[in-house]
Amino acid sequence: MVLNAPLYVNLLAIAISAMLAGTLRSVSANLMRRPAAEIRPNTHAFFKGVEAVLWAVCALAIIIASGHPIVVVLIALFFFSVLTASGMRYREEKRVLNRWLQVAAETQTSLPEFLESIADGFRSPLAMYSKVCVKRLLRGESVETAVRRSRLPVNAGCLAAIMIPNQDSTSNLKSLGEDRPFGSTLKADQEFQSSQLASQVSQQLAYIVITMFLAWTIGIAVHSGLLPMLEDFSEEFSAAKPLNHSLINATNLCGFIAIYLVIAWIILVACIRWLPLWMVPLVPWFGRKAIDHWRCETLGMLERGMRLGQAETQILQRISGASQIRWIRKRSRKTLQVIENGIDLPPALRIAKLVSARETGWLHCASQNGTLPEAIAKLCSDIHRRQLQRWKIRMAWVVPLATVLIGAFILMHAIFLFNFMTGLIRGLSS
Numbered sequence: 505m506v507l508n509a510p511l512y513v514n515l516l517a518i519a520i521s522a523m524l525a526g527t528l529r530s531v532s533a534n535l536m537r538r539p540a541a542e543i544r545p546n547t548h549a550f551f552k553g554v555e556a557v558l559w560a561v562c563a564l565a566i567i568i569a570s571g572h573p574i575v576v577v578l579i580a581l582f583f584f585s586v587l588t589a590s591g592m593r594y595r596e597e598k599r600v601l602n603r604w605l606q607v608a609a610e611t612q613t614s615l616p617e618f619l620e621s622i623a624d625g626f627r628s629p630l631a632m633y634s635k636v637c638v639k640r641l642l643r644g645e646s647v648e649t650a651v652r653r654s655r656l657p658v659n660a661g662c663l664a665a666i667m668i669p670n671q672d673s674t675s676n677l678k679s680l681g682e683d684r685p686f687g688s689t690l691k692a693d694q695e696f697q698s699s700q701l702a703s704q705v706s707q708q709l710a711y712i713v714i715t716m717f718l719a720w721t722i723g724i725a726v727h728s729g730l731l732p733m734l735e736d737f738s739e740e741f742s743a744a745k746p747l748n749h750s751l752i753n754a755t756n757l758c759g760f761i762a763i764y765l766v767i768a769w770i771i772l773v774a775c776i777r778w779l780p781l782w783m784v785p786l787v788p789w790f791g792r793k794a795i796d797h798w799r800c801e802t803l804g805m806l807e808r809g810m811r812l813g814q815a816e817t818q819i820l821q822r823i824s825g826a827s828q829i830r831w832i833r834k835r836s837r838k839t840l841q842v843i844e845n846g847i848d849l850p851p852a853l854r855i856a857k858l859v860s861a862r863e864t865g866w867l868h869c870a871s872q873n874g875t876l877p878e879a880i881a882k883l884c885s886d887i888h889r890r891q892l893q894r895w896k897i898r899m900a901w902v903v904p905l906a907t908v909l910i911g912a913f914i915l916m917h918a919i920f921l922f923n924f925m926t927g928l929i930r931g932l933s934s
Contacts, residue, residue, distance in 0.1 A: 514569035521562035528555040536631050540620045540638035548632060577718050584710040591706060594628040601630060602662040609662070616641045630657070648826035655828065708899055712906045713766060719910050723759045726917050727752065734924055755916040762909075781831055789898065796891050798831050799858055800884045807880040816849050849876070859883070 532551045535544065563579050601622065608618045616638045623634035637654035641647065651658055731752070772779065773790045785791045802823060809819035817840055824836040835856045842852040850867040853859045859867065863883055870879030 514565045517565040518562050518569065521558045521565065525555050525558035525562065528552075528558065536635070537624065540616070540623075540635040541642060543632075543635045543639055545632060545636050576721075577714060580714045580717075581711070584707075584714065588707050588710070590628065594630065597626050597628050597630050598657050601626075601634070601656075602658060605658065606662045615647060633657070648822065652826055652828050705895060705899060708903055712903065712910075713770070715910050716763065716766060716906070719913050720759050720763050722914065723756050723917060726921070727756050730921070734921075737924075737928065751916060752920045755913060755920075759913055777829060781834060784831065793891060793895075795831070796887050798829055798835075800887055801827070801829075802832050802836060802858060803853075803880050803884050807877045807884070810877045810880075816843055 619634045623631045633656045640650035772787045820836045820840040824833045838856040854864040
C-alpha cells in the first residue's frame with residue numbers, strides 16, 4: 505500500500521505527538537515521586553502543559569487524516585470520557601484525602617509525614633497539591649496558610665478539625681469509636697450520591713454540548729457550502745423553484761445565538777470561583793449550586809467549633825483567613841463584623857447572606873433551646889438533600905428538551921433541502 509504525502513505526514517505527526525506525550529507523562533510521574541522538599545511545582549506544571557498540547561496536536565492530526573466530520577464527534581466524546589474518568593478519580597481521591605486528614609487531625613498525627621505518604625498513592629493533581637502543602641509546612645508556614653496556598657481541596661469538616669483541634673483525648677477516642685459510624689456513614693452516603701450525580705451531570709451535559717456543536721457545524725456547512733450550489737442550480741435550471749432563505753436564515757440565527765450562549769455559560773461556570781460576588785448568583789444553575797456548597801462549608805466549620813466550645817468570633821476569624829474561596833472569606837468577615845456590633849449569631853448569618861429568613865427563625869429557636877450546633881448540622885444536611893433533588897429534576901427534563909431542540913434544528917435544514925429537491929424534480933419532469 506502506497507501512502508500519499510499528506511496522509512503520511514499526518515500519521516507521522518500522530519505517532520511523534522503520542523510518543524512525546526507519553527514520554528512527558530512518564531517524566532511528570534517521576535517528578536511526582538520525589539520527596540516533598542525537592543518537588544518543583546513549576547517544572548511539573550510545564551511538563552503537564554506541554555503534554556496537553558501534544559495530545560491536542562495528536563487529536564488534530566487524527567481529524568485531518570480522517571477527513572470525516574464524524575471523527576470530530578468521536579474524538580470529542582473520547583476526550584470528554586477521559587476527562588469524566590479523571591474527574592471521578594479526583595473526587596474519589598479527594599474523599600479519601602479528607603477522610604484520612606480528619607482522622608489524622610483527631611489523632612494528632614504529624615501532618616507533613618501523613619500528607620507525603622498518602623500523596624504517593626494519588627494519580628490525580630492531588631498528589632502535587634499534597635506535596636506542595638508539605639513543602640510549605642516544612643518552611644514553617646501555618647497549617648491554614650499552607651492548605652490554602654497549596655490549593656489542597658479540604659472540605660469544611662476536615663478544615664475545621666485541622667483549625668480547631670479537639671484536645672480531649674476521650675472525645676477523640678469516642679469520635680473514632682462506636683458513636684462515629686452512623687454519622688460518618690450518613691456523610692459518606694451523601695458524598696457518594698453527590699459524586700455520582702456530579703459525574704452523571706457532567707456526562708449528560710457534555711454529550712448535549714457536543715451534539716449542539718455537531719448540529720451547528722452541519723448548519724454552517726449547509727449555509728456556506730450547499731446553499732451557494734443550490735442557488736447556482738436555481739439560476740441554471742429555470743424550472744427550479746426559487747430559494748426562500750427566510751427559514752434557513754432564521755434557523756441558523758437561532759443556532760448561533762444558542763451556541764454563543766452555551767459558550768458564555770461554560771466560561772462563567774469554569775471561572776465561577778473568580779467571578780465578582782454579585783455575578784455568582786446570576787450564573788444559571790451552577791451559581792446557586794456553588795453558593796449552597798460554600799454555605800455548607802462555612803456553617804460546617806461553625807458547627808464543629810461551637811461543639812468544641814470555641815467562640816464564634818474566633819471561628820469566623822480562622823475561616824476568613826484559611827478559606828480559599830473569596831465568597832466564604834467575605835461572608836465570614838461580614839458575619840464577624842455584625843457579631844462584634846452586638847447582634848446574635850443567627851441574625852448575623854442572615855445579614856451576611858449565609859442563611860435565609862426561614863432558616864434564621866429555625867436557628868434562633870435552636871439557639872434559645874441550646875441546640876444550635878445540631879440545628880446547623882441538620883441545616884447543612886437539608887441544603888445538600890435539596891441540591892441533589894434539584895439536580896435530579898433538572899436533568900430529567902433538560903436532556904429530552906435539548907434532544908428535541910437539536911432534532912428540530914436538523915429537521916429545518918432537511919425540510920429546506922427536500923423542498924428544493926422536490927421542486928427541482930417536479931419542474932424538470934413537467
